[in-house]
Amino acid sequence: MTGWLEIDRGEAPLIVAFPHSGTDIPADYEPRFVSPWLARKDADWWIDRVYGFAGELGATTIRTRISRSVIDVNRDPSGASLYPGMTTTELCPTTTFAGEHLYRDGGPDEADIEERRRRFFEPYHQALETEIDRLRSRHGQVVLYDAHSILSHMPRLFDGELPLFNIGTNTGMSCASALRDAVTAVVAASGESHVVDGRFRGGWTTRHHGRPQDHVHAIQMELSMRGYLQEPEAPDPDNWPAPFAPKAATIDTLRQVLTACLDFARTR
Template identity: 65%
Template sequence: MDWLEVTRGDAPLVVSFPHTGTDIPADVEARLVSPWLARKDADWWIHQLYDFAADLGATLVRTRVSRTVIDVNRDPSGASLYPGQATTELCPTTTFDGEPLYRVGQAPDPAEVAQRRGRWFDPYHAALAAELERLRSAHGKIVLYEAHSIRSRIPRLFEGELPNFNIGANSGAACDPGLVAAIESACDVSGFSRVTDGRFKGGWTTRRYGRPGTGVHAIQMELACRGYMDEPEGEPSPETWPTPYDADRARFMRQTLTHVLNACLDFARR
């Protein structure tokens, strides 16, 4: 499966990248309003921002398929993770800003959603679950770290400007409080802003696998993009978004994230 990337490490840490993919099959792309709109909400450059994680011994799991095709961090039952708030579906039909992704009458029907789930969603989670079990058997206690990012301002989803670091632990149910405290400490000394269990409490993956009693501690980190890349001042357009990845621009964020992942490893090894 050339769309699924698994880099195995031996440390008690798995880093999952569910939304960095931009691949869209031709038969799906032909039905879209715009390929740019379909990639607009990707977690831009996140797998590059965290490319040091493998050197720490972490296991990396990443899909190259766009979240527009299927979002592997949504509840496959279709239940909303944030009842009463705007969100997107397992196979999204709108952008975060509410723009339609498909031409009229071209959105996937339930049969196609089920087909996409079998082709991409289920194999992704089978691979993720296998790596978690491999490492849990070896270490007893492990951390699953969900790596995400989002534009700093999306009025349809949240008011105002999002903090730089948005830690999600499913209101404390997905991991031990000690892990949350260690990550908070690594973030707070950086000078970047931070919130825990704010607008983003953790997606389906964090909620599904975070079982502290079994030794699997899951945490989601949603970064505001401005912490590591330039964001347009006004509404994004094909000419202004995404801005290119710039290693110098991202350097300070990478330094903090290195401390964050090391905090995860220290917690797991205690």
């Protein structure tokens, strides 16, 4: 751990990344936000706790403690949208998912954004590459599993209720089809709703680090939060974040998912 970056090294050919579970806001940034609560509202609340069993499987975990409202380490660093034509938030978001303004002064300028890229974005992805290289040199093949969560209903981003399990492979380009099919089979067997490359096809992590031709397979899981907490109808400072209340069936399915990732990585 280096203060804002937590790395727990395992020896299995699996990395589980948590780019959005952080809630820390550096003291020099906080006064610019409308409120600390808004600046933390869209965190992937408790998602690192959801996968608390990952270390037992021998996985390496990498987590940033910095709030995604400071900088979103799962966006294209150039600022280009990963979902052209769809509503999304920026590299350094200026609104919440619901469209609420985050800043009192309009948001960071180019110099601010560049400073945040150097301070947080680049070290985070360098850490991912370092762990990928370490494990690939040992095993020959590695799976990078990007763990996310979001409220089941987010009208500004998608219609209706999101499936419980949302698998992203950048339309099959970030990992081998065998890995995609293995993970899909696990969630399908759970009987819960699921989709592959639906609204969430994978962010910068899967698109940038996933190189199946080099035996680096990246896959994203966007989990609807109803799988591990009671979602309020409208989040507010009194009810959000909701307490961590994991459903045993959801955790069991995710354990099977990571086990399937390991089985794939160990079978070249």
